[in-house]
Amino acid sequence: MSDRYAYLGPAGTFTQQGLLSLPDLPPDAQFVPCSGVPAVCAAVRAGDADFGLIPMENSVEGPVPTTTDELVLGEPLLVVREVFVNVTFVLCARPGTTMQDVRTVSTHPHGHAQVRGWLDTHLPAAQYVAAPSTSEAAGMVAAGQYDAAVCAEIAAQNHSLEVLAAGIEDSAGAVTRFALVSLPAALPEPTGNDRTTFVVHIAQERHGALNGVLTELAARSINLTRIESRPWRERIGEYHFILECEGHVADPRVGEALASLRRICADVRFIGSYPRADRQNEDLPHFATDKAFHAAQGWLAKIRKGEV
Numbered sequence: 001m002s003d004r005y006a007y008l009g010p011a012g013t014f015t016q017q018g019l020l021s022l023p024d025l026p027p028d029a030q031f032v033p034c035s036g037v038p039a040v041c042a043a044v045r046a047g048d049a050d051f052g053l054i055p056m057e058n059s060v061e062g063p064v065p066t067t068t069d070e071l072v073l074g075e076p077l078l079v080v081r082e083v084f085v086n087v088t089f090v091l092c093a094r095p096g097t098t099m100q101d102v103r104t105v106s107t108h109p110h111g112h113a114q115v116r117g118w119l120d121t122h123l124p125a126a127q128y129v130a131a132p133s134t135s136e137a138a139g140m141v142a143a144g145q146y147d148a149a150v151c152a153e154i155a156a157q158n159h160s161l162e163v164l165a166a167g168i169e170d171s172a173g174a175v176t177r178f179a180l181v182s183l184p185a186a187l188p189e190p191t192g193n194d195r196t197t198f199v200v201h202i203a204q205e206r207h208g209a210l211n212g213v214l215t216e217l218a219a220r221s222i223n224l225t226r227i228e229s230r231p232w233r234e235r236i237g238e239y240h241f242i243l244e245c246e247g248h249v250a251d252p253r254v255g256e257a258l259a260s261l262r263r264i265c266a267d268v269r270f271i272g273s274y275p276r277a278d279r280q281n282e283d284l285p286h287f288a289t290d291k292a293f294h295a296a297q298g299w300l301a302k303i304r305k306g307e308v
């Protein structure tokens, strides 16, 4: 049976663009559009889809909180790929609508965050209504629920809407990063240019605990690519830290660091090791290469056998 890919839909979302740009998408892939990130994750958890693509973070607005919460707090899912999409937005409406007619504008909160300045200047009186996705906003405009949507041009076309303004993002060159998730299974093979994502929970009363976490990474020359915190929910002032670093858990330095974190943190959740899609990892110093780690392990094994 061909693989089923759930995604934040309907057709015309930036997530769909990301999905279609996945380098190893099988030609016979089946698509399962879902309304909202939790619905994508639920489809994967229920076995209604083999994979799910969800927006993870944006270069303007930062993390997508529902995605973070799904990965940190929901039933475990594994990130197996990442993909980056350049995002640019149009304002669109039913044919015949003019800028003066627009009283309500709907879009995804991350879309809104990226065009807020433009809307303040050009439609200062319009009311913003959050939608589960940019394409769903376009659908609601086509159905007459709202006056205008902020979405990708393809979503406007799909719903026969007219573009009132294009390229309305406040920051040119914005990029959104998406994560492809699956149920826990065999990890993607290391490629030599991978990223690893995990979550740590550290006890609040331990002084310097976060420093201790970072030290485990720094001591092994592991380059951190993201750190983010989310509230722990059960107590104010306690957080989960979501960390991302260069390397694969199969790499000795990353595996060792995670094992150390398992000892020093109250909890560690592994979220995935997968090919990095934006750029090449930093070069490693000679003492942090796999070869150096294997050589040191070999040396230790000899010592333990008395071969001093």
Ligand SMILES: O=C(O)C(=O)Cc1ccccc1
Binding pocket: 008, 012, 013, 014, 015, 016, 055, 058, 087, 108, 110, 111, 132, 133, 134, 135, 176
């Ligand atoms: O709603 C969409 O089209 C999405 O894929 C989520 C999103 C929204 C705004 C910017 C990037 C991704």
